[in-house]
Amino acid sequence: MQRENNYPCIMIQGTSSNAGKSVAVTALCRIFAKRGYKVAPFKSQNMSLNSYTTNEDAEIAMAQVLQAEAAGVEPSYNMNPILLKPKEDFISQVIVHGKPAGDMNFYHYQNNFRQEALAAIESSINALKEDYDVIVIEGAGSPAEINMLDKDLANMQIARMADADVILVADIDRGGVFASIAGTFSLLPEEDRNRIKGIIINKFRGNLDILMPGIRQIEEIVGVPVLGVLPYDDDLKLPEEDSASLSEHKYRGDGDVVIGVLRLPRISNFTDIDPLEYEPDVTIKLIEMDDEIGDVDALILPGTRNSVSDLVALKKSGHADKIVELSKKIPVFGICGGYQILGTMIHDEDHQESKHGTVEGLGLLDIETRFGEVEKVITQSNGILTGKGMFKDLEGELVEGYELHEGTSSINNSQALIKIVKGFGNDSKGYDGAVNGLVSGTYLHGIFHNFKFRRTFTDHVRSSKGMEKLGFGTDDFEDMKRSSIERLANIFEENVDMSIIDAKLVDIQR
Known part of the structure; x- marks a missing residue:
C-alpha cells in the first residue's frame, strides 16, 4: 500500500547532556515495536567513540544500534547519518552515511561542511519515512544552546525538518530540574517552544508526593504537561553511550x-x-x-x-x-x-x-x-x-x-x-x-x-x-540485555502518560 506523507516523527530532546534522551528513545522503540509498528530510531548527528559496523559496511553510533535492537529492526546508516569521532587537538573524523568524509576542526565542520551535513540528514529522514511507520528521533545536548542556534544540526532544526513533536526530558538527579525546564523554554524561539508537547522528569529517587507541587507549578509556568516521572533504576544493564x-x-x-x-x-x-x-x-x-x-x-x-x-x-x-x-x-x-x-x-x-x-x-x-x-x-x-x-x-x-x-x-x-x-x-x-x-x-x-x-x-x-x-x-550477557530492554520499556509505560504520544500515531497508514 502506498503511504501518504503523514508518518509520525516523535523527537526526544533533553535539558542537558545525559538527561536520558537515549534511554527514552530505546524505550519508545520497544513499546511501539511490541504494538506492531515498524519503528526506526534516528539521531542526525552523534559525537561518540562507541560505534558499530552495520551489514551495509557502514559505521554508526552504538546507541542507535541498541535502539534498533529494541525496535527489532536491522541497524542502518540512515539511523545516524552523521557521526563525529574525536581524534585530537579539536579534530574529529566526520563519518557521513557510514563512511569517512575527512578529519575536520569545529570551525571547518560548522562553516564549510554544514550544508553537506544537512543534505545527508534530510536524505536519511526521507529514506526512513519510505520504510517505517514511526521514527523516534533523539536530540543531542540541549536545544537551548543560544550561541549555537544558527548552527544546530541535532535539535530543533531537525524537529522542523522532520515536522516532529518534541518531548523534553530533564534529569532531576543532578539538581535544579525545574530551573532547567523553565530555562530551556525561556531560551527557545516561540516556534520551537510550540513543538514541545510534554515533559518527562528522569532519574527520580525520592517521594513523588513531595515533588508534585513543583510539577504543578512548572506546568503553569511553561504551559506544557509533565507526562511522567521515571525512577532511577540501578538494575538496568544497558551499554553506555559516552x-x-x-x-x-x-x-x-x-x-x-x-x-x-x-x-x-x-x-x-x-x-x-x-x-x-x-x-x-x-x-x-x-x-x-x-x-x-x-x-x-x-x-x-x-x-x-x-x-x-x-x-x-x-x-x-x-x-x-x-x-x-x-x-x-x-x-x-x-x-x-x-x-x-x-x-x-x-x-x-x-x-x-x-x-x-x-x-x-x-x-x-x-x-x-x-x-x-x-x-x-x-x-x-x-x-x-x-x-x-x-x-x-x-x-x-x-x-x-x-x-x-x-x-x-x-x-x-x-x-x-x-x-x-x-x-x-x-x-x-x-x-x-x-x-x-x-x-x-x-x-x-x-x-x-x-x-x-x-x-x-x-x-x-x-x-x-x-x-x-x-x-x-x-x-x-545476551539474556540480561534483552531483559533490560523489556524492563526499560515497562518502566516507561508504567510511569509516563502515553496518551499525548499515542495521539501522534492515530493517522498512520498501515
Missing part, C-alpha cells in the same frame, strides 16, 4: 576474578568489555592513566581512536613497562588499537594518527602496523579460530565481530588468532589477530560477545587461580 560515563564505574561486578581494563585517553568501543561484566564471578577494574594497575588476573587493552598517542601515554605513565612484566604471568588481550599497541612497531610516517609519527610498540606480539596503506576498514567480519594459546580447545570455532580500523598489521600467519572467512583482518590476506603465549589480540570488535570465546578466556583465568571452570552454560 566514555565519560565510565568514570562512574571504577569497579563493575564483585567477583573473585579481577580483569583490568586500561582506560586509554582516547578509548573507543568500550562496549567490547560489557559481556565480561556478566560473567558470574568477574569484577571489571577500570584503570586510569594515573592509577596503579595493581593486582589483576588478566588485562585488556581496548580500542582507541588514536593508538600512537595512547601508546605514548602508556609509556609516559609507566604502564607500558608494567604490562610487559605482567604478560609473563597473566593473560593480556588487545582489541583493535589495543592490539596494535601490543606489537613491535606502529609506522605512521605521514602523521595520519598523530604528531608523534612512528613509535615502537610494547613488543609483546610479533606484528608491525602501518597507517596510510588502505582506506579505513569498515566491515562486519567472521572467521575460524586457529586454536592457538589459551584458545587451543576452540580450534575451528566460528567467531563474529566487526572491524573499524585504519592501520594494517603484518604478521607471520602461523601466529594468527583467526582465519578470516569474511572481512579484512590484519592485512586482507586471510588472517586476523595474533597469539604469543599469554598475549593475544584481534581487530574484531565484539570478540567477547562470542560466548564460547569469552567463557574460554575467563575459564583460563579461573583455572590459573585454582577455581572451578564454569564451562559453556547460559550466555548471561
Whole structure:
C-alpha cells in the first residue's frame, strides 16, 4: 500500500547532556515495536567513540544500534547519518552515511561542511519515512544552546525538518530540574517552544508526593504537561553511550576474578568489555592513566581512536613497562588499537594518527602496523579460530565481530588468532589477530560477545587461580540485555502518560 506523507516523527530532546534522551528513545522503540509498528530510531548527528559496523559496511553510533535492537529492526546508516569521532587537538573524523568524509576542526565542520551535513540528514529522514511507520528521533545536548542556534544540526532544526513533536526530558538527579525546564523554554524561539508537547522528569529517587507541587507549578509556568516521572533504576544493564560515563564505574561486578581494563585517553568501543561484566564471578577494574594497575588476573587493552598517542601515554605513565612484566604471568588481550599497541612497531610516517609519527610498540606480539596503506576498514567480519594459546580447545570455532580500523598489521600467519572467512583482518590476506603465549589480540570488535570465546578466556583465568571452570552454560550477557530492554520499556509505560504520544500515531497508514 502506498503511504501518504503523514508518518509520525516523535523527537526526544533533553535539558542537558545525559538527561536520558537515549534511554527514552530505546524505550519508545520497544513499546511501539511490541504494538506492531515498524519503528526506526534516528539521531542526525552523534559525537561518540562507541560505534558499530552495520551489514551495509557502514559505521554508526552504538546507541542507535541498541535502539534498533529494541525496535527489532536491522541497524542502518540512515539511523545516524552523521557521526563525529574525536581524534585530537579539536579534530574529529566526520563519518557521513557510514563512511569517512575527512578529519575536520569545529570551525571547518560548522562553516564549510554544514550544508553537506544537512543534505545527508534530510536524505536519511526521507529514506526512513519510505520504510517505517514511526521514527523516534533523539536530540543531542540541549536545544537551548543560544550561541549555537544558527548552527544546530541535532535539535530543533531537525524537529522542523522532520515536522516532529518534541518531548523534553530533564534529569532531576543532578539538581535544579525545574530551573532547567523553565530555562530551556525561556531560551527557545516561540516556534520551537510550540513543538514541545510534554515533559518527562528522569532519574527520580525520592517521594513523588513531595515533588508534585513543583510539577504543578512548572506546568503553569511553561504551559506544557509533565507526562511522567521515571525512577532511577540501578538494575538496568544497558551499554553506555559516552566514555565519560565510565568514570562512574571504577569497579563493575564483585567477583573473585579481577580483569583490568586500561582506560586509554582516547578509548573507543568500550562496549567490547560489557559481556565480561556478566560473567558470574568477574569484577571489571577500570584503570586510569594515573592509577596503579595493581593486582589483576588478566588485562585488556581496548580500542582507541588514536593508538600512537595512547601508546605514548602508556609509556609516559609507566604502564607500558608494567604490562610487559605482567604478560609473563597473566593473560593480556588487545582489541583493535589495543592490539596494535601490543606489537613491535606502529609506522605512521605521514602523521595520519598523530604528531608523534612512528613509535615502537610494547613488543609483546610479533606484528608491525602501518597507517596510510588502505582506506579505513569498515566491515562486519567472521572467521575460524586457529586454536592457538589459551584458545587451543576452540580450534575451528566460528567467531563474529566487526572491524573499524585504519592501520594494517603484518604478521607471520602461523601466529594468527583467526582465519578470516569474511572481512579484512590484519592485512586482507586471510588472517586476523595474533597469539604469543599469554598475549593475544584481534581487530574484531565484539570478540567477547562470542560466548564460547569469552567463557574460554575467563575459564583460563579461573583455572590459573585454582577455581572451578564454569564451562559453556547460559550466555548471561545476551539474556540480561534483552531483559533490560523489556524492563526499560515497562518502566516507561508504567510511569509516563502515553496518551499525548499515542495521539501522534492515530493517522498512520498501515
